[in-house]
């Protein structure tokens with residue numbers, strides 16, 4: 001028989017931000033998650049959730065491209081706001097859940113969680129590695145770059161008009177080192193990212209590894225590699241496009257051949273089982289893409305992931 005753990009405090013931060021990519025609607029993900037019962041569902045588990053409200057992202061005037069990089073000032077300013085909010089929440093509550101928004105918000109969430117838990121490992125669940133430097137990015141979309149900033153792999157922005165502009169992301173703490181980061185679900189990784197992962201020996205499990213070893217072994221291998229002593233806090237940054245578009249179709253950069261519903265849930269359950277999860281991001285749910293049914297299914301998938309990560313399915 002298990003005894004229910006005492007109710008732990010959880011802050012829900014909404015980051016309705018879409019400036020890291022080009023498709024409108026991902027900023028509406030948080031409201032849909034809330035409308036379908038996110039906070040109530042968490043409250044039925046062993047957590048006391050507090051909704052901290054929607055962060056505001058004031059527009060930046062004349063936010064012209066720098067080189068090919070899109071919305072650079074807006075992304076820098078907005079992710080800095082997210083950083084401050086997540087830092088505060090992670091310092092004062094047991095768990096911080098940030099709902100996005102596109103994955104550029106993780107510049108702020110990872111840096112914020114690291115400020116409170118500098119030893120936390122980051123499990124990045126994604127079809128993509130989001131490790132392009134702005135210079136290496138072929139799309140110029142900053143949601144493909146958060147990890148590069150956090151590792152300090154980026155350089156000042158090329159073709160900026162001033163030193164200040166070149167250093168727009170200079171505020172981002174280089175809070176991650178290579179051994180603190182693990183990927184699961186990869187299947188669309190750019191050449192620069194592949195080379196970086198190899199050279200820096202970053203723990204990276206693609207869908208090939210999920211097929212080969214099974215999801216249970218992959219999660220175990222990832223955690224063992226990043227934290228062999230099983231002591232460190234865990235931050236789960238979950239991009240819903242890690243999941244197969246059959247289950248999560250409403251997302252901006254879908255890639256076929258992803259995690260099944262149960263593989264994705266299992267992953268969250270296994271992380272919950274460690275008892276060391278301190279933060280989760282759920283990003284890239286875009287209810288404006290595909291039809292209303294697809295949007296509902298994608299949001300339902302997201303809600304399941306959150307509940308599994310918070311222990312719903314553990315007996």
Ligand SMILES: NC(=[NH2+])NCCC[C@H](N)C(=O)O
Pocket residue numbers: 102103104128129130132137138139140141143144145188190239241253284
């Ligand atoms: N968070 C995401 N969905 N990222 C997709 C990134 C796609 C591509 N690698 C790029 O740099 O543009």
Ligand SMILES: [Mn+2]
Pocket residue numbers: 103126128130143239
């Ligand atoms: Mn991503």
Ligand SMILES: [Mn+2]
Pocket residue numbers: 126127128239241242253
């Ligand atoms: Mn992705």
